[in-house]
Amino acid sequence: MSAVTVSGSVRTDRPAPPSLARLAGVELRKMTNTRAGMALLVIVLLSEVGLMIGLMVAGDAEDLSLSGFFQIAQLGVGILLPVLGILAVTSEWSQRTALTTFALEPRRQMVVAAKTAAAAVLVAGVLVTCVSLAALANVVAPLVTDASGSWSLGGNVLGFAALFQLINVLVGIAFGLVFLSSPLAIVLYFVLPTLWSILTGLSSALEGPAQWLDLASTTEPLLEEAMNSKDWAQLGTSVAVWLALPFALGLARVMRSEMK
Amino acid sequence: MITVEHLTKRYGPVAAVNDVSFSCHPGTVTGFLGPNGAGKSTTMRMICGLTRPSSGTATVNGVAYRDLPNPGRHVGVLLDASAQHAGRTGHEVLTVSGQLLGVGSARVEEILEQVGLSGAASKRRVGNYSLGMRQRLGIAHALLGDPSVLILDEPANGLDPEGIFWMRGLLRDFADRGGTVMLSSHLLREVEAVADHMVVIGHGQIVADGGKDELLTQGGLVVRALEPSALERVLADAGVTAKATRDGAFAVESDAETVGRVAAAAGIVLLELRPADSAGLEEMFLRLTSSGPPSSDGPPPEVTRPVQPSELDREAV
Numbered sequence: 001m002s003a004v005t006v007s008g009s010v011r012t013d014r015p016a017p018p019s020l021a022r023l024a025g026v027e028l029r030k031m032t033n034t035r036a037g038m039a040l041l042v043i044v045l046l047s048e049v050g051l052m053i054g055l056m057v058a059g060d061a062e063d064l065s066l067s068g069f070f071q072i073a074q075l076g077v078g079i080l081l082p083v084l085g086i087l088a089v090t091s092e093w094s095q096r097t098a099l100t101t102f103a104l105e106p107r108r109q110m111v112v113a114a115k116t117a118a119a120a121v122l123v124a125g126v127l128v129t130c131v132s133l134a135a136l137a138n139v140v141a142p143l144v145t146d147a148s149g150s151w152s153l154g155g156n157v158l159g160f161a162a163l164f165q166l167i168n169v170l171v172g173i174a175f176g177l178v179f180l181s182s183p184l185a186i187v188l189y190f191v192l193p194t195l196w197s198i199l200t201g202l203s204s205a206l207e208g209p210a211q212w213l214d215l216a217s218t219t220e221p222l223l224e225e226a227m228n229s230k231d232w233a234q235l236g237t238s239v240a241v242w243l244a245l246p247f248a249l250g251l252a253r254v255m256r257s258e259m260k
Numbered sequence: 261m262i263t264v265e266h267l268t269k270r271y272g273p274v275a276a277v278n279d280v281s282f283s284c285h286p287g288t289v290t291g292f293l294g295p296n297g298a299g300k301s302t303t304m305r306m307i308c309g310l311t312r313p314s315s316g317t318a319t320v321n322g323v324a325y326r327d328l329p330n331p332g333r334h335v336g337v338l339l340d341a342s343a344q345h346a347g348r349t350g351h352e353v354l355t356v357s358g359q360l361l362g363v364g365s366a367r368v369e370e371i372l373e374q375v376g377l378s379g380a381a382s383k384r385r386v387g388n389y390s391l392g393m394r395q396r397l398g399i400a401h402a403l404l405g406d407p408s409v410l411i412l413d414e415p416a417n418g419l420d421p422e423g424i425f426w427m428r429g430l431l432r433d434f435a436d437r438g439g440t441v442m443l444s445s446h447l448l449r450e451v452e453a454v455a456d457h458m459v460v461i462g463h464g465q466i467v468a469d470g471g472k473d474e475l476l477t478q479g480g481l482v483v484r485a486l487e488p489s490a491l492e493r494v495l496a497d498a499g500v501t502a503k504a505t506r507d508g509a510f511a512v513e514s515d516a517e518t519v520g521r522v523a524a525a526a527g528i529v530l531l532e533l534r535p536a537d538s539a540g541l542e543e544m545f546l547r548l549t550s551s552g553p554p555s556s557d558g559p560p561p562e563v564t565r566p567v568q569p570s571e572l573d574r575e576a577v
Contacts, residue, residue, distance in 0.1 A: 099340060106328070
């Protein structure tokens with residue numbers, strides 16, 4: 001056995017608490033260094049490629065452009081990335097690593113903030129791959145189809161897509177925080193909004209107001225890069241209900257819960 | 261240095277930990293003993309800020325755990341060796357924590373080497389580890405930040421005899437260099453081999469707290485003679501209390517020299533003269549294990565803190 005170094009009571013250095021950037025780096029690594037995390041990212045990538053090929057085969061000529069390929073890829077990413085957000089939180093409980101995580105960083109709100117920041121970095125990374133793949137598709141498309149091949153990609157397209165993905169992945173994190181269980185959070189993440197549409201669809205009087213809380217339809221204009229003031233109001237309302245509320249409840253639960 | 265003062269944790273009407281106070285000092289290994297369900301793990305989780313106490317306080321190096329900046333650099337914690345992501349390799353588990361602690365990758369290699377998990381073992385997924393390997397990884401994880409305090413919950417669980425021997429040496433060495441070690445166990449013998457100090461918990465309350473020698477040798481002496489009746493007579497004449505044990509020896513409350521001189525003066529041949537073993541502590545332990553938990557609304561438990569070692573002894577002999 002080699003020596004154990006112990007500074008004991010004579011230790012003089014006072015290590016600083018880890019910064020948010022360092023914690024976010026740790027969380028980003030934890031999101032991607034497991035088989036589940038890696039597999040999800042590969043599936044995200046495959047979904048981007050698949051959707052772009054699908055558009056190339058079946059799409060109208062005027063949609064076969066850089067922004068067209070970019071936007072079609074957002075649909076797949078928007079479904080899959082939130083699962084990564086859910087798992088980033090719930091795997092700490094299913095694998096019981098929360099015991100270690102919170103022993104090393106007792107400021108639990110910092111851990112949650114780091115997971116949120118890491119998710120944002122991941123969204124940015126995924127968008128970069130989307131743009132790259134869309135560019136590749138836009139090179140190939142005119143060779144095999146009568147594509148327009150337009151290279152215009154407005155700042156709005158990028159910004160709105162980033163907002164769209166960020167909202168979705170944060171809703172995933174919020175659901176993870178509330179339920180602290182992978183299967184429960186994943187199932188309810190997909191079922192609850194659908195259930196809401198079905199229930200409110202039963203009554204024609206409810207249909208109008210219900211749209212304000214239907215996240216799928218309030219985020220849709222973000223991908224059509226046309227947001228009017230009513231769209232923004234509806235988006236804000238639905239984000240408050242599906243993101244801010246569960247996030248606040250979940251954070252409170254994590255702050256109070258006992259690690260076993 | 262770990263200081264626990266009047267720590268209590270209630271779950272509804274049940275007090276899992278009830279007014280527990282003790283301290284662990286630098287340079288010593290403290291064994292935290294108790295049967296399963298006695299409140300050991302709950303107490304350790306409260307010290308580490310993972311469970312909020314109903315009342316009372318716990319500090320590490322004078323500061324509440326939650327207020328330690330980068331606590332992994334002060335306290336090495338192993339609460340459950342199985343609480344690691346099964347899909348990460350041993351090396352990756354330590355690398356991730358090392359990144360958080362701010363220690364380099366050289367430290368990760370060094371510590372893997374130290375616990376005997378370097379090379380191929382470090383590249384296997386934790387899900388494929390044996391319990392013994394997980395314990396080694398857990399100990400590596402606790403040591404990673406070069407802490408001055410170690411808090412280990414049942415660290416010997418799943419280790420083979422060689423591993424247990426190795427761990428004892430490691431903990432002894434850590435304490436001898438000025439570190440504070442607190443380790444829990446439900447096995448008296450396991451703790452006896454390494455601890456200087458023992459804290460015994462039963463039904464959420466401290467029932468014994470003292471130096472190991474103090475607790476284990478409280479049973480006085482055992483003396484055996486070729487002619488037991490003659491020995492009993494001369495001891496009684498000398499005013500030494502002697503109680504016959506089942507196997508023909510005597511338990512005496514005196515020192516070895518007095519007993520030896522009395523026997524020598526009478527020309528009695530002694531076959532055995534030694535400190536009594538830890539029967540007292542062991543018996544108390546068995547009693548804690550066998551009896552059910554005290555009812556919450558019944559009379560207060562008969563054992564209150566602190567219990568003097570001599571009292572324990574008399575109860576047991």
